[in-house]
Amino acid sequence: MSRQKNRVVFRKGKKVILRPICENDLGRFLVWENDPEIAKFFSDALPIYREEERDWLRKIHKDKNDHVVFAIDTIKGKNIGSVGLHRINWISRHSSLGIMIGNKKYWSNGYGTDAMMTILEFAFNSLNFHKVNLSVLSSNPRGHRCYVKCGFVDDGCRKQQFFKNGIWVDEITMSCFQADWKQVWEQYQSQ
Template sequence: MITGEKVELRPVSLDDYRRAYSWRNDEETAKLEAGSALFLFSHVPLEYLEDAYRKEILELDKREKGRFSIYTRGEQPEHIGFIEYRDVNIVSRRCTVGIGIGNKDFWGQGWGSDALKALIRYVFQTMNLRRVQLETWGGNPRAIRAYEKCGFVIEGRLREHSYIDGQYVDNIVMGLLKEDFLNLDRG
């Protein structure tokens, strides 16, 4: 199990995927997580998620992708979201990460930042990667702040890359190098 100060990253269970049914069908939560892919991500039946669990989790090749459930630490752990690494390139020693806190009761309180730091520590120390990157849409300032708290810097902007809520919005590309994270993590 991968642990942070506030969270544990656990293997994803079928019950976790079933719990995501309400998150994915909540328009605000789904829009923040999926951006312009909202039409594919949301309004899905429970059977779809159960089938996706079999395809995406049970057949997962951890050399290419790792997906975890985010749980609060403590006596009454609660499942609050998902986090993953993907697009692993072992030659360049880099990957892409993604995170979603589905339970709105845990938004804006540092749970996502703690989960992201725990995953980053894992990919840098255990997998010996040296670069992590991510992409988000410009209409998600809470996510951008959380990523910056973890040491990510904005490396680029894809202008009018996504179509969300009837308008084109920029996508923000952010990156983090191992040495920068370790310096931030020590301090």
């Protein structure tokens, strides 16, 4: 119950709440981002340091026109990850999306899809973006499936772009247009 008190809610989805990230989240993010089972899905290979996390938060606060990043909480108030729009281009109205469900117990249960749909609703209906981009490693079929469900389509592939855990993996680029997403959203709302 205490989690609900004075709760900050920026957007509410079916399974998650998106809220601004705060200093208290950083310890959890540090654990998740250094976890090899999670880090293998990201392009970075080097460890992440606490000070980097602090700098990252400061940057987000300072450059609100470049990034919008949220903590992903369950409806009950448990923080399970983060999702953000990065490299925002206000003239061409696009950005790049990044997501991490860091609490592995919550994988493959629709939380990622709901967080994506909720931030896309904000990106398209509030910020009026024309398009949202992302990239996913070929070694991440769960991520790819999640993005397809949210209306993303493949629009390119950089072959053997990253060397991860002893093998070369491709970087698949994907995009989702505002016009195409509306139908996906209506369908998702009716489920």
